[in-house]
Each structure stands twice: as structure tokens, then as C-alpha cells.
Amino acid sequence: MEGYQITSMLTDGIRDTLYMVLVSTLGGYILGLPLGVLLAVSGKGGIRPRPVLYRILDILTNILRSVPFLILLILMIPLTRVIAGKSYGSTATIVPLTAAAAPFIARMVESSLKEVDHGVIEAAQSMGATDLQIITKILLTESRISLLVGVTISMGTILGYSAMAGVVGGGGLGDIAIRYGYYRYDTQIMVITVAILIALVQILQFTGMRFAAHFDRRKHTAA
Numbered sequence: 001m002e003g004y005q006i007t008s009m010l011t012d013g014i015r016d017t018l019y020m021v022l023v024s025t026l027g028g029y030i031l032g033l034p035l036g037v038l039l040a041v042s043g044k045g046g047i048r049p050r051p052v053l054y055r056i057l058d059i060l061t062n063i064l065r066s067v068p069f070l071i072l073l074i075l076m077i078p079l080t081r082v083i084a085g086k087s088y089g090s091t092a093t094i095v096p097l098t099a100a101a102a103p104f105i106a107r108m109v110e111s112s113l114k115e116v117d118h119g120v121i122e123a124a125q126s127m128g129a130t131d132l133q134i135i136t137k138i139l140l141t142e143s144r145i146s147l148l149v150g151v152t153i154s155m156g157t158i159l160g161y162s163a164m165a166g167v168v169g170g171g172g173l174g175d176i177a178i179r180y181g182y183y184r185y186d187t188q189i190m191v192i193t194v195a196i197l198i199a200l201v202q203i204l205q206f207t208g209m210r211f212a213a214h215f216d217r218r219k220h221t222a223a
Helices: 003-042 051-066 069-075 077-084 090-114 118-126 131-142 144-168 172-182 187-222
Strands: none
Touching: 003 051, 003 090, 003 131, 003 144, 003 172, 003 187, 051 090, 069 077, 069 090, 069 144, 077 090, 090 144, 118 131, 131 144, 144 172, 144 187, 172 187
16 A cells, blocks of 8 residues: 555544544533433432432443443444444444443543532522522532543543444544454554554543643632
């Protein structure tokens, strides 16, 4: 394979990988953020403890998190075909990626919200704040730094999942590594794609942590 062909292929792979990661992260938070809030609010010590509801959500979240991504990817092929019109490629892979990310994100959101000082919550309740006001103005606001760090961790995890999807033609760098590096025994392609994946993880982690640190400085300055 010529050098320009490799460069073009890898460029497309990076684009497809970032597309999958960013859209799946967004989808994961659309599903996982409300679930995480429900877990934090209904759990022990939450503003509205609901043991039965929490137990149901807790079991559901644990089950979804326990399914290995490759198995989930295969199990969701029928649903993926319905939503995306096909079961392969970067767009189709977003469906199982989102499903895998949502329970993981929900747990991180729950953990972040539980870190908020309970004294602040009690003060808001004593002043007559509604549950919705406490969630939006206290819990989510006070835990925003932890939530931003969670976004960074989520993107790194989803990036790893996207690489696994290459086994079944999921598109992106993982697909290139499997199809050209593994099946065609091209060590050069394998090494390059792995190096790019590592670099992308580092870039996402660095950018996310800097972003969180920036908001942390603003928080302390405002205080």
C-alpha cells in the first residue's frame, strides 16, 4: 500500500473514530445523566429516598454495565439495523456505543452528585427550594468539576470501545487495525493505529483535565 493511501486511510479512520466518540458521548449523557440523577436522588441519603426505585435502577445499571461490549455489540445488531439501517460502519456503531456508555456515565454522575456537601443541600431545603431547584442549582452546579472530569473519562472509555468494534466492521481506527493490521499481517499499520489511538486518548485526557481545571479556578475565584 502506497504512503499516500495509508495517510488517507488513517485520516479517515481518525475522523470516523472522533465522530463515533463525540456522538456516543453525547448520546450516553442524554441517557446516562438523568439516570445518574435518579440514582443519586432516590438512593440512601438522597433528597428523595425511594428504596424500591433505587434498587430497580441499581440492578438495571449493574446488568447493563456487566455485559462485555463485544457481546453487547452483537446482541444489539437487530436494533442497530432498525435505527441506523445497517449493522456495520461508524454510524451504526454509535448505537451500541451509546448503550454501553449510558450506564457507565450514570454511575459516574451518581458518584459526583453524592460528593456534594449535604449541609449545602439542607440549607437549600430549609429555604424552601424545590427538588428541581436543588438538582439544577445545587447538585449539578456544585459537582460540575467532577462531572467534567467524568466526561473526560467517558470519552477515553468510549474510544476504547470504538476500537473493539473494529472486530465486526465498526469503522474507525479499530477497523483499520483489525482489517489491515491483523488480518493482512501488516505490522506497520497495526503499530501506527495503536500509536494514534494512544495519542488520541492522551489528547482527550489532557484537554478534558485542562478544561476542568479552568472551571475549578473560576469556581475558587468566584468564591
